[in-house]
Amino acid sequence: MKIPISWLKDFVDLDGLSVEDMARKLTLAGLEVDEILYAGLEMPVYKEGEKHEFKTSGIAWDKEKIVVAEIREVKAHPNADKLTLLDLFDGQQEQVVLTGAPNIFHLKGTGMLEKPIKVAYAKEGSTLYDGHAEGLQLMTLKRAKIRGVESYSMVCSEKELGIAEEHDGIIILEDEAPVGRPLADYMGDAVLNISILPNMARNASVIGIARELAALTGRELRKHAQADRYTSKHAQADTLKPVNELVEIEITDPELNPRFVVGLIRDVEIKPSPYAIQRRLKLAGQRPINSVVDATNYAMLELGEPLHAFDYDVLKERAGKKKIKIITRAAKDGEKLTTLDGSQRTLTSMNVLVCDEKGPLSLAGVMGGSESEVTDKTKNVLLEGAAWNFINIRRTAKQHNLPSEASFRFSRGVHPALAEQGVKRGLQYMAEWAGGTIAPGLVDEYPLKPKDPTITVTPHDVKRLLGIDLTAKKISELLTRLEFKCTIDKDKVKSKTPPHRMDIAKGVVGLADVLEEIARGYGYDNIPVTTMADALPPQVGNPVHEWEEHLRDLLVALGLQEVVTHRMTSPEREGRLLGSRLRPEPNNYVRIANPTAPERSVLRKSLLTSVLEIAEKNARAESIAMFEVGPIFEPNGNDTSTSSHRPDVLLGERGLPNEPRELAIVMTGARLASAWDVKDSPAFDFFDMKGRLELLLSGLRLTDISYAAAREASTPYLHPGKAAEVKVNGQVVGLFGELHPLVKEKFEFGESAVSVAEFDLDLLRRLNPTYGIKSVPETPPIYEDIAVIVDDSVEASAVESLIRQTGAGTVTAVRLFDVYKDEKIGVGKKSLAYSLTYQSDKTMTDAEAAAIRNKIVKRLEHAVGAKLRS
Amino acid sequence: MLDKLNEIEKAALESLSSISDQAALDAWRVANVGRSSPLMGIFSEFGKLSKEQKPVVGSAANRVKAALESAEEGKSKELKIATLAKSLAEEKLDVTLPGRTVKVGKLHPTTQQLRRVLDILAEMGFQVYTSREVETDEMNFQMLNFPPHHPARDMQDTFFVEADNRGDNPILMRTHTSPGQIRAMRDASRAATDPLNPPSIRIALPGMCFRYEQITARSEIQFNQVEGLAVGRNITFADLKGTLADFVRRMFGEGARLRFRASYFPFTEPSAEVDVECFVCGGVGCQVCKNSGWLEILGCGMVHPVVLQNGGYDPKVYSGFAFGMGPERQLMLRNKINDIRYFWGNDVRFLEQF
């Protein structure tokens, strides 16, 4: 929200504070100043290396060069029809100034003006915005000849002075503007652009910000200065009928509409507002319309109470001979209203309407209706100020996509007390700017008064929660500055919530609300820095988290890069893997109800697909070896337990999906990093993946590990001959292999095979690691190689386990070092060569080793028909 | 004989001096000190000498033999040094050729940053507590003092999950890790032997959160968060300041200045934003800090009484504080990353820089 400093000064004395001082105090107190926009006031000049504090924009007006001046005559330009020459007096001397301003063009050639026109005059060398350039571009006024006439100075528009972005003629100042006075002194301003937090609706107004500044500086808030004018200067005309004889109000639901106030002003003149008012509205980001509409907007910006002006005669016409009756009620489903933006809106029973007996007039608290709006012909204005239920307004504004100044405030909660103040203020400004006479009295229906809780706060509370020592007197002082009504009873401060804020609750919550106000007033920066005195709770660690971190470390040590991907995907994206899953299941997904894009419409069920997509994106890299550890999401109709999280007995947990943790690995491309002398590296294949998995499992200290060809049904996405399952303690914990060529085709990968693996981490984590290590033997080992010829169909693992079984106790290592196929050893045969290590507690002889070797060979002959290769 | 010996010595040494390789030296040894060398011939003719001559010629012959052998040894060393020098010169590398690398893996930058944060918090006594990513409205909002339709919900645009008939308690993607606060407090208060006297809590809550956003350089639909929560007796706002001052010193360096700015979160009160002096420009003002000299790095506050109550802790007796931060934002500030999409884009050319 944009707040001009000059406006704040109506309510609080800001002498001695720079604009930055104000911005800093507000920012630290929770009213964050996003930007300071200078429109005339002196800007801070930062030297090189000096600290900036705020984002700033705009310009300062040079006091020597930009002054108030008066135009005395508008003359024709000798060579240009659209330009005029102004005879102007700048307080020191007469000047001739060239201008093309349309808003004084009609005075051309009318001779000496009866009443001089006061304008903003910029002399040679002034820095201004270029009025004719796109956007905001600074320029310096230079002497130039335009169509034969010398020009060295100018009469300024709002754009040139940085007040508004439009460029439509020169500024015409009030008649009282003192000629020769520096313009910066006369109307120089700066605007604070402040973010209003959801709990600070009370500060979405000039007076709200002024109150905060007054409290933060300990100065007086002069909030009654304006209100006094309502009763004195524009005393209500007793001769007019009081409003309550003309209008009555019926509120059908006080919860939705706690208060409704109307006042009436007669015989207004719809005309432009005074320039100073227009300028403030523009600086505050509002477009001036006319004296009546501006008065409602100005009063709203000043007080924070949105007002709505009806054309009284339209309502009177609609009421016929009867008294006008205003009814507030919930809309009927399907009821229609044309709002003043011209669009016809279909309403629901959630919306609240302001109606008369003929039907809806406006969408309460959000936007007026077009029929009864104020027009150029309006003579009499009925002004509404009301209080609405903030949740209802928020929902309505969202439903109809109508964010407005009114709904912004009402949807955050406006205190009903402001309804009356707002109507009075609005009527007063109309009387001042549009003429007219205020009819006596108001009609004020106020069925639901807010509680304005009284909160008791003690120095003990302050110490217990804020950690500072404040006396009851100091507490009372800080709260009183924010208009709490405080009484002190011994060490208890009873503080009554002021009737402009809705954010203070009752009881223990109210205490927290008030403590926050005390902390803000005291200043967060003044609160000391201490160490927790509360004892450190028992430290228990998080085994699941720690185990996963260990797993990540192991994977990285194996040369795998970690990736983290989006949880949201689409069935089509995962469909590229042929619906394959570690745990096969039907095609049901956890679906996002409001996805931002169709390709992110469900939660992933296949972590592997996510990693494959990333691998595909990186396919131009010479090699890819990556993994992800994370959750997948499985719909869970009514099961309340989840595998990854301790169950909670809360009501409503039903239906939450399971979030099992998985590991997925993808490897493809070159096995070795290329270098100038390393060329044509072999590509990663099945056994590169398997080797890493072996190392991973041994890193997890698991020993009872076996591998078997995977069943095709469980891994349709894998090459049927290159797919395996990993079992630990006989339980399948993961699957791996090379992608099926038909699946690989669906991705944009290079030539080389794509090896993948998937693990169920919730299973893997629960397996018990081996206890103890093997001692390092002290006796010398005997090494021996044997090669056997077997049928091609015999699995290497079978041969190895036979060797291990037969040699149990002495054969301590079995390493396959060669697999060989050749016609010489027979068609359909293969040779497997093993390197054996014999070792026992005593030093073994060659003869003892040979005896065991013979046993092994015999066993292999019997079991798998092996023949020793000589 | 003696003259002959002198001649032999002279001729041998002369021929040795011109030798420049090992083969020639070997031949020289055979020719001059070998079995059939002239010198050895002298020894074999020893018997023919008179008694008087024998010792004279004998010692002279031995001296010549020793001289030749030592000359040979010297020559051999000389040759070795020359050969080595030659091969060293031949083996000279172009040391500017690139090295041969190995393929290594790394942790994702966000994992690295999460670890940095969690390690510091662990040392300060905050233990990791993880909880689910798909949540109920009740846990994500209502328990945390965001009533249905409350304006504060505008601060957290939400992804909802399709589910039937759940009324005001839809299923959603958690928008922050704060539902874990409720879960942790309930775990502790329900397990307490004396329900009026639940234990103190000090936990760190890391995890992925989700906001309904369009994905752009500046906004993502998912992001990591780490929250800290301390609940106990007599925990104050001053303690919050002290704890975060410690954390910021560890995270951003000893000289890091910080300031507390009043703010609003429904689940804390009083609430604050913590700004750390911009480490890019040193507080002078730059694009990164939007000319303010400060970087917003943490949100925090005293745990709201409603939240304590919902967790099973009596707000009249217990108090606590919570704080939250974004590891991705920290990484972006620290590493001048100007596109948040890099994180889940996982381009290896991005990842390998960490």
Ligand SMILES: [Zn+2]
């Ligand atoms: Zn900076």
